[in-house]
Amino acid sequence: MGETLAGFPYFELRFNADGAAESGTDALLTGLPATEATDLFVISHGWNNSPGVARRLYERFFDEVALLLPAGRTIAVAGVIWPSMRWPDEGDPEGQPDAGGAASVHGSALPDREVVAALKDVFPDDGDVLDELSALLDERPRDRAALARFQELVRQLVTPPEPAA
Numbered sequence: 001m002g003e004t005l006a007g008f009p010y011f012e013l014r015f016n017a018d019g020a021a022e023s024g025t026d027a028l029l030t031g032l033p034a035t036e037a038t039d040l041f042v043i044s045h046g047w048n049n050s051p052g053v054a055r056r057l058y059e060r061f062f063d064e065v066a067l068l069l070p071a072g073r074t075i076a077v078a079g080v081i082w083p084s085m086r087w088p089d090e091g092d093p094e095g096q097p098d099a100g101g102a103a104s105v106h107g108s109a110l111p112d113r114e115v116v117a118a119l120k121d122v123f124p125d126d127g128d129v130l131d132e133l134s135a136l137l138d139e140r141p142r143d144r145a146a147l148a149r150f151q152e153l154v155r156q157l158v159t160p161p162e163p164a165a
Contacts, residue, residue, distance in 0.1 A: 002031055005055075006062035009035040009076040017083045017123055018160070028078055037076035041065070044080035051081045083122045112137040119157075129153050 003010045011031065013024040032040065043061065045054035058079045069075065116134040120127055136150050 002027065005077050005079065006059055006066055008041075008062055008066070009037060010058075011076065011078045013078055013080050015080065015082040017125070019082075024078075032076055035074075035076045037074045039073060039075045040078060041075050042078045042080065044082070045084065047084050049084055054081055054084075055079065085118060085122050123157055126157055129156050 003012070009031070011024055011028040013028065014022045016022050041062075043058055045057060049057065058077065062077060065075070113134055116130050116137070119130055123130060133150065133153050136146060136153075139146075141147075
């Protein structure tokens with residue numbers, strides 16, 4: 001058998017920034033029957049998680065599911081991983097609680113260049129756009145045309161591409 005997560009057969013489905021499956025679907029389709037699972041549980045992380053944080057979330061979740069699974073039921077897990085990131089200057093969401101029981105969520109401010117560099121992992125095909133954004137952040141021009149250009153570049157990053165015909 002392949003990977004496991006909390007003792008369950010685990011298939012990782014990776015998607016790219018355009019929403020297309022990159023890997024894992026073939027392994028799921030060919031490997032799932034061999035698990036003899038009665039149920040397939042598909043889980044996806046939120047917008048503010050890296051792949052590592054997502055996997056730890058899935059592990060903790062299915063540790064609890066294992067305690068509740070009724071007799072006669074077996075599950076396999078398909079974990080969806082998609083391009084997402086926690087801003088690099090934000091605190092660790094799994095941080096240790098402080099003396100009062102609250103986890104620290106305060107990060108340290110990073111230079112704009114480091115934040116833009118981290119975005120290249122999430123938007124690997126948009127390096128030129130990110131480089132231009134970084135240059136505008138460094139320069140901080142005060143004219144309306146530069147602001148409009150910055151807004152247009154950000155819009156390019158977050159607007160999904162038109163589906164191929």
